[in-house]
Amino acid sequence: MRSQPNRKDLGYLRERFTLPVPGFIVKFYRHRYQKNKEKYQDLERNLVSSRMPVSVPRYMAISLFYPLILLPLFFVVSLGVSRFIGIWYANYTGSFRSLLPIDIYTYVRSPISISIQRPDVFIIEVGSLIVLTVLMFYIARKIILFYPVVLKAQRKSKIDSALPHVVNIMLGMSKGGTPLLEIIKTIAEERSITGEVGKEFGIIFREVEVFHKDLISAMRYVANTTPSQKLSEFLEDLISVVEGGGKLSEFLEFKSAHYLEERERFHEIFINSLEIMAEVYVAVFVVAPLFTLIVFVVMGLLGENIETVSKIIVYAYIPIGGLMFTWLVKSMVEEEKPGWLTRKTIPVFLKARIINNGRSSQFKRKRGIVALFLKTFRFLQRVLSPRFIFRNPEYTLILTVPISVAVGVYAYYNFNMRIETILGGIFLISSFPYIVIFEYRSYRLRKFENDLPEFLKQLGSLNESGLTLVNALKVISTSDLGSLTKEVRNIRKDIEWGRLITEAFERFDERIGSPVVSKVVSILVKALEATDNVKAAIFTAASDAEIYLDFRKRVATEMFVYTVIVYITFGVFLFTVVVLNQNFISVFGNITAPSELTGIYFSFPDPFKLTNLFYHATLLNGLFSGIVAGVMGAGSIRAGLKHSLIMVVVTILVFKYFLGVGF
Numbered sequence: 233m234r235s236q237p238n239r240k241d242l243g244y245l246r247e248r249f250t251l252p253v254p255g256f257i258v259k260f261y262r263h264r265y266q267k268n269k270e271k272y273q274d275l276e277r278n279l280v281s282s283r284m285p286v287s288v289p290r291y292m293a294i295s296l297f298y299p300l301i302l303l304p305l306f307f308v309v310s311l312g313v314s315r316f317i318g319i320w321y322a323n324y325t326g327s328f329r330s331l332l333p334i335d336i337y338t339y340v341r342s343p344i345s346i347s348i349q350r351p352d353v354f355i356i357e358v359g360s361l362i363v364l365t366v367l368m369f370y371i372a373r374k375i376i377l378f379y380p381v382v383l384k385a386q387r388k389s390k391i392d393s394a395l396p397h398v399v400n401i402m403l404g405m406s407k408g409g410t411p412l413l414e415i416i417k418t419i420a421e422e423r424s425i426t427g428e429v430g431k432e433f434g435i436i437f438r439e440v441e442v443f444h445k446d447l448i449s450a451m452r453y454v455a456n457t458t459p460s461q462k463l464s465e466f467l468e469d470l471i472s473v474v475e476g477g478g479k480l481s482e483f484l485e486f487k488s489a490h491y492l493e494e495r496e497r498f499h500e501i502f503i504n505s506l507e508i509m510a511e512v513y514v515a516v517f518v519v520a521p522l523f524t525l526i527v528f529v530v531m532g533l534l535g536e537n538i539e540t541v542s543k544i545i546v547y548a549y550i551p552i553g554g555l556m557f558t559w560l561v562k563s564m565v566e567e568e569k570p571g572w573l574t575r576k577t578i579p580v581f582l583k584a585r586i587i588n589n590g591r592s593s594q595f596k597r598k599r600g601i602v603a604l605f606l607k608t609f610r611f612l613q614r615v616l617s618p619r620f621i622f623r624n625p626e627y628t629l630i631l632t633v634p635i636s637v638a639v640g641v642y643a644y645y646n647f648n649m650r651i652e653t654i655l656g657g658i659f660l661i662s663s664f665p666y667i668v669i670f671e672y673r674s675y676r677l678r679k680f681e682n683d684l685p686e687f688l689k690q691l692g693s694l695n696e697s698g699l700t701l702v703n704a705l706k707v708i709s710t711s712d713l714g715s716l717t718k719e720v721r722n723i724r725k726d727i728e729w730g731r732l733i734t735e736a737f738e739r740f741d742e743r744i745g746s747p748v749v750s751k752v753v754s755i756l757v758k759a760l761e762a763t764d765n766v767k768a769a770i771f772t773a774a775s776d777a778e779i780y781l782d783f784r785k786r787v788a789t790e791m792f793v794y795t796v797i798v799y800i801t802f803g804v805f806l807f808t809v810v811v812l813n814q815n816f817i818s819v820f821g822n823i824t825a826p827s828e829l830t831g832i833y834f835s836f837p838d839p840f841k842l843t844n845l846f847y848h849a850t851l852l853n854g855l856f857s858g859i860v861a862g863v864m865g866a867g868s869i870r871a872g873l874k875h876s877l878i879m880v881v882v883t884i885l886v887f888k889y890f891l892g893v894g895f
Contacts, residue, residue, distance in 0.1 A: 251294055251298075253290060253297045254293070254297060257293040257296060258289050258293045259289075261288075261289040261292040261293050261296075262289035264289075265288050265289045265292070272288045272292070275291070275292075275377065275380070276288045277457075278380035278381050278384050279291060279380050281380075281387070282380045282381075282383040282387060283387070283435070284380060284383065294376060295373050295376040295377050298372070298376065299369050299372040299373045300369075303365070303369060306365050306372075307365050309364075310360075310368065313364055314356075314357045314361040314364060315357065317357065317360045318353045318354075318360075321356050325352070384459045385459070387428050387431075387460070388460045388461075390428040391427075391428045391429050391432065391458065391459070391460035391462070391463050392460055392462050393427075394426060394427040394428060394429045395429055395460070395462055395463055395466065396491040396492070396495055396776075397426075397751055398429045398430075399488050399491060400488055400755055400773070400775075400776045401418075401425075401754060401755050401758055402419065402484050403481065403488050403768070403772055404756075404758060404759035404766070404768060404772050404773070405418065405758050405769075406481040406484055407759070407768040412474065412480060413437070413447060416433045416436050417433075417437050420434035422754060422758075425750060425751065432454050432458050432460075432463060433454075435454050436450045436451055436453075436454050437450075439453060439454075447474070448474065448475065451471050452468075454467060455467035455471070466487065469483070469487070470483070492775075495779065495783075499783050499786065502787075503786060503787060506561070506564070506787070506790070506791060506864055507790060507794065509557075509560070509561060509564075510791070510794035510797070510798075511794075513557055513860055514798065514801050516553070517550065517553045517554060517557060517853075517856070517857075518805060518853060519801065521549060521849060521853070522808060522809075525542060525545060525546075525846065525849060526808075529812075529816075529842065542845060543845070545849075546845055546852065547848070550849065550853055551852055551856060554852075554855075554857070554859065554860065555856070557856075557860055558856070558859055558860055558863055561860065562863050562867075562869065622669060622672075622673060623673075623745055625666050625669035625670045626666065628665045628666045628669060629662060629666060632662040632663075632665055632666070633662045635661060636659075636662040637658060637662075639657065640654040640655070640657060643657065647895075649895050650893070650894060652848070652851060652884070653884060656851070656880050656881065659876075659877065659880060660877060660880075660881060663873055663877055664877070666873070667873050667874045670870055670871075670873075674866075674871070676715070677744070679715040680715050680744055680746055680749065681746055681748040681749065681781060682781060683713060683715050684748060684752060684777050684781075685774045685777050685778040685781065686713070686714075687713050687716050688752065688770055688771075688773055688774035688777065689774050690708055690711075691704050691705070692767050692770035692771045692774065694707055694708065695766065695767045695770060696767045701733060702727055705720065705727065705733075706724055708720055709721045709723070709724040719740055719743065719744065722740065722743070723737065726739055733760060734760050734761060737753050737756055737760075738753060738757065740753065741753040748777050748780060748781065751776060751777065751780070752773040752776070752777050755769055755776065756769060756770065787865075787867075788865060791865040792865065794861075794864060794865075795864070795865050795875070798857050798858075798860070798861045799861075799875075799879075801857075802853065802854055802857055805850060805853060806883065806886055809846045809850055810886060810890050810891060812846070813839075813843055813891050814890070814891070817842045817843060817846075843891060843893065847887050850883045850887075851880060853879075854876065854882070855879065856876075857875070857876075857879060858873070858874070858877070858880075859872040859873070859875070859876055861875045862874075862875055862876075
């Protein structure tokens, strides 16, 4: 009889959907679902593929209950919007006056009397109130129902991205003789490394261990329900190999080579897509706003009221467009995260804890206060240590942000500085230490990662020649491995001091904190846990790291050109604004012309307002262009902060010394 699995061991398989919902709504939808299951087939398929642990009736109840809870909020928002619609309608149909603040003030104070005087306004308001409320309720419900589709698409992308690495882990373990079910369990347990593929494999393991299905049926169930076509095909092929009695290692080796070729084609398509998106950004969000603003300035000379549209372009189009484009590129270029760092190193020495139940409550309270003080002190000591700051540069913001805000408030009240300059100074003071530490850490990590494949190749060659992995590490530690020399010697010292080689590699990963190192260590550790013959796993890990590093170099090389283009375009933007202000806009302040000239009505704009508008447009353009350049070049918003900081500071200085915009 199969032994029951320990609930603690299966903790990584348990997931909960904690949104509460009234039971009578669930019963209502359960009755409807049982009467007409075909109607809910698409939703059921999406819920299963997205692995949301919720039934169709319960999710339908959620999609109804929470929009109903938000209905008062929808009503209030719709009420405000309907009142403004009524004001606009009353002004438009009454005296064709523009909407003035006094109209809004009068209407808000006595909306009922205005509605009684104008029944048509009352009908418009009530109608728009009902339509807007129902529309917001409908949109909220549709968003909830559409969420599984979005989650399914996200999971498909993540599964396709992680599958080649998971196959390499399976290949390393299979060559060591690990059974297939044990391999599947390992992939499921290491979700920090295997991601969504680990979640799919966890379902296979759950079906076998909890529901006592056979392995073939469990794999076929996941193959039929996974959102990834690639994983489905892989599992179907794996089922054929298992049923036909084929050799697992040969199958996985073939699949690894196949995914290598496929990944190469994907990389080509991906780089071409990034190039196209870079060109689109430069054209749509850098050149187009500048051209449009210049056209609107000329239109303003002809008496057109373009101030509102210009402000929409500067304060809405540029920032919202930049954020949406950043999100779009970021969803394509997912930032790699380290995996083993989620684990805690097991200490060698354990301290005994003595509990004395005879102590008084007052003594316990004092001891608790002292313990809290010591924990706080140790936390601050750890957070403020150079090693911790180097590993987590974002913690510098805890110190720099309050300081920069305090400096900004002091400058605003004592030096009467412009708000733009103050915000730029806050950005500079708060982000500069973070940028310096982050860039230095990124530089160090790149050196570690670039030396990693050569280290693995040497290690695999020595292991292939007959040396054990421990002896091979001792031999390699005496040679020059570049930036990894010190770390390899630390691995050797950990082994000499009695640690397991797997633990030594995990500590090596924790010291480095690199996603590439995490992937390599995951392959090596799982292979070492299965067998001592790990040469195949070592060469597989080296190949996996080399492919990823080569792809990253190619992306960085291709995107460097577009980063330069972003800088050049920003420079052209800034130069055009400076020339336009010095030779065109500033002239308006010194000209007094008749209101009518050669039959055409001219309206001279306010030079101060136009200069401010272009100043803000350049600041926002520099801020978001820098972020986009970082995301496209390095896949990280943090990598774009340095570009944003440079462009913002340059903008402030240029407007100060060339256009006389004061600090």
